[in-house]
Amino acid sequence: MSANIEQGNGGNVAATIKLTRKDYVSDQEVRWCPGCGDYAILAQIQKVMPELGIKRENTVFVSGIGCSSRFPYYMNTYGFHTIHGRAPAVATGIKAANPELSVWVITGDGDALSIGGNHLIHAIRRNLDINIILFNNRIYGLTKGQYSPTSEFGKRTKSTPYGVIDYPLNPLSVALAAESTFVARSVDTFTAHLQDTVTRAMKHKGVSFVEVYQNCNIFNDGAYDMIKANDAKDERMIELKHGEPLVFGKARNKGIRMRSDMHLEVVELGDGISTSDLITHNEKATDSYLAYMLSRMEYPDYPVPIGVFRNVEKPTYEDMLEDQINSVIEKMGPGNLEKLMHSGDTWVIE
Amino acid sequence: MSSTTILNNVEERHIEELDAVTIRFAGDSGDGMQLTGTQFTNTSAVLGNDVSTLPDFPAEIRAPAGSLPGVSGFQLNFSNHDIRTPGDEPHVLVAMNPAALKVNLPDLEKGGLLIVNTDAFNDNNLKKAGYATNPLEDDSLSGYRLFKIPITTANRAALRDVVQISSKEMDRCKNFWALGLMYWLYDRPLEPTMRWIEGKFKKNAEVAKANVTALKAGFAYADATELFTTHYRVKRAAIAPGKYRNITGNEATALGCIAAAVLAERPLFYASYPITPASDILHALSSYKNFGVKTFQAEDEIAAICAAIGASFAGQLGLTGTSGPGLALKSEALGLAVMTELPLVVINVQRGGPSTGLPTKTEQADLLQAMFGRNGECPVAVVAAASPADCFNMAIEAFRIATTHMIPVVYLTDGYLGNGAEPWLLPKIEELPRFEVKFYSDPTTFKAYSRNPETLARPWAVPGTPGLEHRIGGIEKQDITGNVSYDPENHMHMVLTRAKKVDLIANDIPELEIFGEPEGRVLVLGWGSTYGAITSAVEEMQSQGYSVSSAHLRYLNPFPKNLGEVLGRFDRVLVPELNLGQLALLLRAKYLIPAISFAKVKGKPFKISELTAKIKEVYED
Numbered sequence: 001m002s003a004n005i006e007q008g009n010g011g012n013v014a015a016t017i018k019l020t021r022k023d024y025v026s027d028q029e030v031r032w033c034p035g036c037g038d039y040a041i042l043a044q045i046q047k048v049m050p051e052l053g054i055k056r057e058n059t060v061f062v063s064g065i066g067c068s069s070r071f072p073y074y075m076n077t078y079g080f081h082t083i084h085g086r087a088p089a090v091a092t093g094i095k096a097a098n099p100e101l102s103v104w105v106i107t108g109d110g111d112a113l114s115i116g117g118n119h120l121i122h123a124i125r126r127n128l129d130i131n132i133i134l135f136n137n138r139i140y141g142l143t144k145g146q147y148s149p150t151s152e153f154g155k156r157t158k159s160t161p162y163g164v165i166d167y168p169l170n171p172l173s174v175a176l177a178a179e180s181t182f183v184a185r186s187v188d189t190f191t192a193h194l195q196d197t198v199t200r201a202m203k204h205k206g207v208s209f210v211e212v213y214q215n216c217n218i219f220n221d222g223a224y225d226m227i228k229a230n231d232a233k234d235e236r237m238i239e240l241k242h243g244e245p246l247v248f249g250k251a252r253n254k255g256i257r258m259r260s261d262m263h264l265e266v267v268e269l270g271d272g273i274s275t276s277d278l279i280t281h282n283e284k285a286t287d288s289y290l291a292y293m294l295s296r297m298e299y300p301d302y303p304v305p306i307g308v309f310r311n312v313e314k315p316t317y318e319d320m321l322e323d324q325i326n327s328v329i330e331k332m333g334p335g336n337l338e339k340l341m342h343s344g345d346t347w348v349i350e
Numbered sequence: 351m352s353s354t355t356i357l358n359n360v361e362e363r364h365i366e367e368l369d370a371v372t373i374r375f376a377g378d379s380g381d382g383m384q385l386t387g388t389q390f391t392n393t394s395a396v397l398g399n400d401v402s403t404l405p406d407f408p409a410e411i412r413a414p415a416g417s418l419p420g421v422s423g424f425q426l427n428f429s430n431h432d433i434r435t436p437g438d439e440p441h442v443l444v445a446m447n448p449a450a451l452k453v454n455l456p457d458l459e460k461g462g463l464l465i466v467n468t469d470a471f472n473d474n475n476l477k478k479a480g481y482a483t484n485p486l487e488d489d490s491l492s493g494y495r496l497f498k499i500p501i502t503t504a505n506r507a508a509l510r511d512v513v514q515i516s517s518k519e520m521d522r523c524k525n526f527w528a529l530g531l532m533y534w535l536y537d538r539p540l541e542p543t544m545r546w547i548e549g550k551f552k553k554n555a556e557v558a559k560a561n562v563t564a565l566k567a568g569f570a571y572a573d574a575t576e577l578f579t580t581h582y583r584v585k586r587a588a589i590a591p592g593k594y595r596n597i598t599g600n601e602a603t604a605l606g607c608i609a610a611a612v613l614a615e616r617p618l619f620y621a622s623y624p625i626t627p628a629s630d631i632l633h634a635l636s637s638y639k640n641f642g643v644k645t646f647q648a649e650d651e652i653a654a655i656c657a658a659i660g661a662s663f664a665g666q667l668g669l670t671g672t673s674g675p676g677l678a679l680k681s682e683a684l685g686l687a688v689m690t691e692l693p694l695v696v697i698n699v700q701r702g703g704p705s706t707g708l709p710t711k712t713e714q715a716d717l718l719q720a721m722f723g724r725n726g727e728c729p730v731a732v733v734a735a736a737s738p739a740d741c742f743n744m745a746i747e748a749f750r751i752a753t754t755h756m757i758p759v760v761y762l763t764d765g766y767l768g769n770g771a772e773p774w775l776l777p778k779i780e781e782l783p784r785f786e787v788k789f790y791s792d793p794t795t796f797k798a799y800s801r802n803p804e805t806l807a808r809p810w811a812v813p814g815t816p817g818l819e820h821r822i823g824g825i826e827k828q829d830i831t832g833n834v835s836y837d838p839e840n841h842m843h844m845v846l847t848r849a850k851k852v853d854l855i856a857n858d859i860p861e862l863e864i865f866g867e868p869e870g871r872v873l874v875l876g877w878g879s880t881y882g883a884i885t886s887a888v889e890e891m892q893s894q895g896y897s898v899s900s901a902h903l904r905y906l907n908p909f910p911k912n913l914g915e916v917l918g919r920f921d922r923v924l925v926p927e928l929n930l931g932q933l934a935l936l937l938r939a940k941y942l943i944p945a946i947s948f949a950k951v952k953g954k955p956f957k958i959s960e961l962t963a964k965i966k967e968v969y970e971d
Contacts, residue, residue, distance in 0.1 A: 010510075026821070028833065030700050057816040063823075073821050073834065079811035080663060081823025082656065089653035093660025094813070095646055096617050101664065103811050119656075122649035162719065321644055328639035335641030337612045341605060341776055345542060346595040347396045349586075 019050040026076040037188035037214035038067060039320060041135060042074055044194045049077075052202050054102040061089040061104045064111040068135035071106040081241040084289070085116020088123035088132065092317075095128045107109040113149040113169050124178040124207050126317040131201045131208045134171055134189075139220035157219075171211045172295035172309060173288075176288045181206040187228050188214045192237075193278040193306065200308060207317050227299050236299050240307030245278040248303045255279075255285050256302070263291055266302060282323050283311040360378050368419040370429030371536065372437030375528070376454045377446030378415050379408055379422040382525035387424025388771075389529055393542045394428040395773050398586025401428045402882065404436035404955065405463040405487035405769045414613025416470075416478040421453040434737070434882030436770065438957040444528055445730065446470060446501070450860055455491075464494040465531070467524070467858070469502035481664040497577065497906045499566075501528055508567030514561045523564035530568025540565055542947055557967075590775055595867075597769035597774040599738035600627070603671075603697060604634035606745025609779075610642050611667055613746065614753060614787045619661035620669045621646040621654040626709045626832050627765040628673045628699040651679035655696065658682060662692040663759050663822070665789060665812035667749060670908040671697035674833070676705060677760075684758055685724045688848060690822045691799070691808045693752035695745075696730075700764040702876075702953045712766035714878045715929035720760040721907055721936070725844045729852045731755070732907035736881035739774035744904060747859075750785045755855055756807035762906075766955050767879045778834060793817025798832030804857075806851040808832075853910050862910040866892055866899030869919035872969050877903040877933055880926055880956055887961035891969075924968045926956055 032038045049059070059077035060350040064087040072079025075293035078101075082090045087105045095103045105123075112120050112134050123130065123251070139157065140146040146159035154163040175183050182204040186197040194212065201208035213224045227236040238248035246256035247269070255278035257267045267273050285291065291310040298304060313331065329335075369642040375383045383403055401537060404425040413420030427437035439459040445451035447470035458464060471486055483493055486498055503528040509520045515719060526547075533540060534956065544562050551558035597605075611618035620643060622632045636645040642668070642696040648654035655670045662668030672680065677698045687694045693920045700716045704707025713971060720732045731751050737742040741763055748761040790809035798820040799808050820832060828835035829844055864873075876884040881902050888900040901916060903909065915925055919938070923945045931947030940944050948964050950956060 018939060025858070028821075055816075057819060058814055062815045072823070075821075077819050079821035079823075080660070080690075080824065081821065082659075083682055084666035086652060086656040086683065089648065089656035090660040090663075092653070093619065093621065093657030094559075094664045095464070095660075096646060097617075097661035097666040098812075098814060119653050120648055122653065150791070176445050232651070254939070259382055323637050325642055329642075332640045333637060335612075337609055337641075338779055340608065340641075341779075342593070342595070344595050345396050346593055346776070347398065349589055349591045350594050 003191050008328075014054070016067075017308050019056060021050065023045045023056060024049045024076050026074050028073045030074050031070065031219050032067060035217040036067070037137065037216070038135065040188045040191070041133070041194065041212055041214065042071060044191060045133075045198055046075070048195045051198065052102075054202070058100060059102045060094055060195070061106055062087045062094065063106040063295050064116055064144070065107075066108040066111045066140075066200075066286065068106055068108040069111060073241040085114070086119060087111070087183035088116060088119040091130050091142040092123055092126070092128055095130050095220045096318050096321055099129070099322065102129040107132065107134050108141075109134065109136045109138060110148040110150055113171060113203055115172065115197065121178040124209060126173055127179075127181055127314050128317045129205055132210065133198070134209070135200075135213050135214040136171060136211050137214045138223050141216045141219055150153045169314045170295060172209075173292060175209040176292045176295055176310065177261065178207045178286065180310065181312050181314050182208040183295075184209070185211045185213070185306045186211055187224065187306060187311070189228065190306070197308070200311070202313060206314055227304050236303055238303040238305050239298075240281045240283070240294065240305050241311060242281055242283045245280050247275060249276065254303075256297075263311070264297065264302065283308050285310075286312065361487045362644065365537070366582050367595060368582050368584050369431060369434060370427060371442065371582065371584055371753070372425065372427045372440045373444070373532065374423055374425040374440040374454055374457070375444045376421060376423040376450035377421050377525070378450070379410070380412055380437055381446050382424065382522070383422045383424050383446070385427055386525045386529045389543045389546065391428070391771055392546075392596050393533070393538050394584075396542050397538065399428040399584055400415065400431065400433045400587040400589055400772065401426060401596065401773060402433050403427075403771045404766065406904070407710055409552045410937055414478075416447055416449055416475040417455060418449050421450050423450070423454055433953070434886050435958060436478065438959050444478070444532065446524075446528070446752060448475045448481055448485070450479065451485065452479045460492060460493055462494055464491060464496045464498060465528075468498045468503035469500045469526070480689050483858050486865045499531070499577070500735040503952060504571055505564055507569065508529075509560055509563055511558055512563050512854050513669065515560055516677070518664060519557070520560065523861060526561045527568035527571075527952050530565040530570075531572045533565075534569045534572035535578055537581055549872075561899065568777070580845060589773070590944050593776045593921040594773045596771050596775060596869060597739055597742075597761050598630070598769055598771045599735065599767065600699065601631055601634055601761060601772065602636070602739055602741035603735075603745050603768070605748070605848055606633065606671055606742040607695075608638055608643065609742070610746045610749035611641065611643070613782055613784050614667060614749060616665045616787050617641045619646070619658060619666040620644070620671065621648050621657040621661070622671045623631055623648050623651045623654045623676060625673045625676045627701055627768045628671050628676070628697065629698070630768065631671045631697060636934070639900070641856065650809040651676040652683060655680040655683040657873070658694055659687050659690070659692060662687075663690070663813070665810070665814075667695070667753070669691065669695045669697070671699070673699050673701045674703045674719070677716060677719060681724045684730065685726065685728050686824045688724070688728050688730060689759040689824050689827070691751075691756045692758070693756055693810070694758040695748045695752050696758060696760045698760060698762050699768040708953045709766065711824060712764045712879065712955060713928050713951060713953060714762070714764050714880070715951065716762065717877070717906065717929065717932040720762060727849065731757055731759040731852055731855055732762065734878040735767055735907055736878065736902055736904055738770050740881075740904070742774070742777075750783055751855055751858070753787050753810075754785060754807065755805050755851060756810060757855075759849060762878060764879050769960055773823050786828070789815065790818065791815055795800045796820075797830050798822065799830050800828065801830075805854055808868040821863055853908055856911045859905045859908075859910060861912045862901050862903065862916055864899050864901050864916060867897065868899070870897035870899055870925055871920065872896075872898045872922045872965060873898040873917065873920035873938070874898065874965060875903065875917075875933070876900065876926055877906060880928065883956040883958050883961055884926060885926060886963060887958045890958065890962055891965055896965070896969060898969065906933075917941055917943050922946060926950070926961060926964070928955065928960060
């Protein structure tokens with residue numbers, strides 16, 4: 001490592017000088033469409049960064065291609081705007097090479113789940129300590145309005161004038177199937193919730209996968225209004241809280257129960273049903289079955305969950321990589337080039 | 351000499367001195383022919399012969415036993431003088447079954463020694479090999495010195511009372527029996543192979559014993575049965591003094607990369623996806639963990655190069671390796687490395703193409719892919735190794751150029767170099783090129799795309815350095831600042847800058863050397879693995895008084911500075927390549943000369959005789 005890195009306190013240790021949001025704003029002009037949900041997410045991440053205890057110089061934002069992937073240019077940290085779908089692979093190299101760095105992947109629904117689907121699942125299964133923030137606006141914005149892998153079935157877009165006939169992917173189900181150790185969902189305009197979710201993702205040691213519902217006011221305006229509008233959200237969304245029963249509704253009078261045939265059902269409290277009949281959320285459950293079932297809850301059959309679905313500990317790839325190297329060095333001694341070159345059958349010509 | 355069998359040979363045996371021998375072992379892909387050939391090679395190398403090998407195996411792991419596609423061969427040339435190729439026509443063919451005979455006989459020299467395992471010449475195997483009649487029983491092999499030996503039976507007989515293993519397991523040792531026989535014939539010691547067997551089967555004493563017994567039995571059989579009238583001796587070669595080891599190109603590449611990391615004092619990060627014939631580099635590097643090497647078996651070729659780019663950004667020596675179709679997948683990310691001006695080395699162990707092509711056969715048809723196979727004006731540096739041992743030097747060169755010039759380097763070898771072996775004169779570490787890798791650290795003067803005036807390289811500024819926070823990416827950059835820029839003038843300027851960056855590397859590489867007179871009738875110009883065959887052919891022509899010289903390009907982008915001048919000093923420039931004339935095309939375009947292409951695309955290296963014939967034709971034209 002260079003002298004600079006050696007002097008650093010590492011990604012997870014508090015910097016001595018207190019930074020503010022402004023320290024994380026780069027000198028580049030932000031060029032998203034006015035009204036884009038990306039602004040809100042950028043603002044919240046810039047706001048929480050100084051609170052996370054990471055040195056600015058130890059922070060790296062990596063992105064692929066798409067509107068959201070312009071994000072690194074606007075952060076006054078190290079940044080790498082890569083190519084279509086490949087951000088998780090580039091981030092893997094960065095984190096594996098230098099585990100001291102706090103590495104963030106900023107991606108969109110098309111970037112992460114379509115062209116980069118393979119890299120996404122493999123970065124997740126390796127459990128690198130990286131934070132993946134997926135902006136999901138259910139549309140291709142930068143290419144001007146084609147459907148994405150999360151677009152609703154039947155949706156009419158520029159490339160589907162007669163309706164989408166691809167079944168959509170559910171990002172959280174994908175992340176859980178790939179054994180993500182931290183899975184969460186938030187919403188661009190839920191300021192406090194988004195800050196809290198991003199903070200928890202960063203503090204998680206291991207891969208963090210956060211889906212953020214994000215509006216595209218040009219090509220898919222109001223994508224989530226049905227569920228997140230102020231007058232609707234209490235009835236149509238449910239916030240997951242570890243150790244608490246799954247209750248929702250303006251009057252906190254509804255909940256989620258497990259039926260005997262292993263299906264989730266929405267029930268009204270009262271009339272013999274109490275909170276003790278409801279599922280108590282356990283983000284620490286070793287297996288991911290229940291988190292997966294929760295990820296399948298979609299409006300209108302269910303309220304849409306936000307919050308942390310899963311948060312479990314597992315050794316990280318970069319730690320195991322370093323451990324393996326150290327144990328080999330311990331066993332064989334540090335590599336000696338001369339010895340290596342001269343190994344095997346050698347002979348001398350006089 | 352007519353064909354000989356065990357029974358009629360009662361002549362007195364004598365020892366005959368030979369200068370060089372080419373042997374080909376051929377059998378089923380399960381017969382252990384690669385192992386047999388490698389053992390013979392190593393023993394000969396340790397004896398002080400010069401050696402050169404050509405493994406040739408099917409892409410299928412185990413094609414049906416006895417079938418023509420399942421034939422695996424290993425050719426080696428060993429001599430008492432400096433040799434550079436595995437030999438044109440084998441002097442000796444060991445055929446373990448009819449299919450091996452059928453596939454390999456056309457290459458055997460007329461009158462050559464033919465040793466066959468008669469036990470395998472049953473009706474079933476003959477039918478599978480497409481023989482209507484048994485070639486051992488008709489006159490079809492009368493042009494060769496045929497030795498009919500029941501190897502399977504003799505091997506079983508030798509092992510039966512010695513080891514407690516099944517007949518099937520005994521039969522697996524028959525390659526060592528054949529090797530023992532060949533060791534007697536060519537006067538080789540058994541010890542190196544016995545040592546190898548005992549190391550390899552440390553945990554299975556019975557199998558070790560069986561193989562050692564088989565080896566000794568084959569040797570004893572040749573001795574006791576007085577099978578051969580003569581045995582042969584090839585004296586040690588008069589080659590440069592020093593310490594040697596036998597090495598394949600892939601091993602040398604892996605060692606070169608480790609050496610580069612040691613010389614640069616930066617850790618190596620190797621990301622790769624398994625592909626023939628490059629996988630051995632991944633295998634080798636992943637066993638060198640005590641050098642701090644991080645190896646990453648990625649989910650695909652794209653992830654491999656992207657992870658290597660990420661590691662380079664983070665300050666390690668990013669390396670990825672593959673073969674032809676894998677390079678095709680990596681091309682978009684290679685463009686990203688060009689745009690972000692990060693050091694990166696991309697190994698391409700070329701194989702027969704296009705598409706999946708001939709996975710286990712050699713070709714050098716990815717030169718234009720390495721030069722141009724990307725979108726946009728996207729130049730990279732390209733280097734190529736000339737021999738298995740040269741892979742060590744060129745791997746170091748690839749890293750030296752990548753880090754000095756902040757540029758991706760495509761390093762080309764091929765299946766023939768990767769799998770082929772030769773003795774390697776071990777270099778002195780203190781004589782290897784040292785190259786200092788410096789990270790930028792001064793925040794007061796830092797600009798992400800400021801440039802070294804000599805190389806135009808930008809600073810390597812790694813995350814973790816306070817005050818150097820900056821953003822890079824694939825979108826066009828404003829020169830000096832590195833900010834995103836769509837300015838048309840800047841784009842043209844940056845395209846020219848990236849091209850100039852490659853051109854300036856010419857100041858940092860050796861001039862082209864000429865083998866022979868500096869001017870004359872014909873210059874034979876090659877690159878990559880054709881070095882051995884070209885040099886040997888040219889040497890032969892020179893000894894016959896022809897005005898022929900050769901030169902070999904190890905730096906392909908940029909070319910050495912004196913190339914144009916060298917080309918101008920010859921009446922004819924002949925360019926033999928294992929492709930349809932890719933280097934010839936580049937030479938014609940750049941130097942406006944009528945370079946004559948000599949193309950061979952058969953999955954096989956050039957023979958010396960093919961080259962001498964062509965050189966004569968061009969000479970007299």
